[in-house]
Amino acid sequence: MSVYLALEIFAILIPLIYSYDRKLQFYVKIKSVVLSLVVVGSFYILGDILFTKYGIWGFNPRYHSNIVLLKLPVEEWLFFIVIPYASLFLHDTLVYLFPKICLTNWQSKIVSLVLVVSLAIVVLMNTEKAYTAIYGSIAIFAIFLASLGSSHLLNRFYLTFMVILIPFFMVNSVLTGSFIPEEVVWYNNSENLGIRIFTVPVEDISYAFSLILFNLLLINKLEGLFAKRSIN
Numbered sequence: 001m002s003v004y005l006a007l008e009i010f011a012i013l014i015p016l017i018y019s020y021d022r023k024l025q026f027y028v029k030i031k032s033v034v035l036s037l038v039v040v041g042s043f044y045i046l047g048d049i050l051f052t053k054y055g056i057w058g059f060n061p062r063y064h065s066n067i068v069l070l071k072l073p074v075e076e077w078l079f080f081i082v083i084p085y086a087s088l089f090l091h092d093t094l095v096y097l098f099p100k101i102c103l104t105n106w107q108s109k110i111v112s113l114v115l116v117v118s119l120a121i122v123v124l125m126n127t128e129k130a131y132t133a134i135y136g137s138i139a140i141f142a143i144f145l146a147s148l149g150s151s152h153l154l155n156r157f158y159l160t161f162m163v164i165l166i167p168f169f170m171v172n173s174v175l176t177g178s179f180i181p182e183e184v185v186w187y188n189n190s191e192n193l194g195i196r197i198f199t200v201p202v203e204d205i206s207y208a209f210s211l212i213l214f215n216l217l218l219i220n221k222l223e224g225l226f227a228k229r230s231i232n
Helices: 003-018 026-053 074-097 105-125 130-148 153-175 203-231
Strands: 057-059 185-187
Touching (some): 003 074, 003 153, 026 203, 130 153, 130 203
8 A cells, every 4th residue: 555545544534434423414415525525626636737747746656556647646636535525524523513613704804814915925926936826826716705605614714724734734744755755745846935834835735725615615505505406
């Protein structure tokens, strides 16, 4: 078994086991979750293919399987199912366990404003760096879309994401070379800020933020559509 696949199994094992917990009942929305993972994941996989093609990042064959499609190892395709699923499960679990802990509307708006302004400055100052500019802009777009809704999703997500970052860094630090001789995923530092948290490029935070947020937004939309159909 490859190191990359082992990490993915480690990341999703507990979320899968507890998805059918009677209290949490994450399985109730599994249809929406799966559809969202496929739709959102398709866009991120396309970006992954292009970034790999142009050498913005790549994969070390020492740590992944021999099954490669469009220059992406099969583990990378699974990444867009495993990591968002585990993150969505953790988000729902935290909301269930701590239903009263969330930002107020104005606090959420302040955080959104600070993030958008900060990301915009970073993007405008680094337009030549593909990873920084593209996924910084995508994170801004995700915040904008979430701010348009009336579900107050960001009020909770800004807090749950801080917790989600803990297992995210545990997995991603190994992928980027912590605790092993070489990286599973290497990055072209001329296309990012060159700032690392442990061994993880700081841009990975905005990447994960937008990936999970887009899934949450789409799941909420799908759940609403399915609820209307069941009533009709």
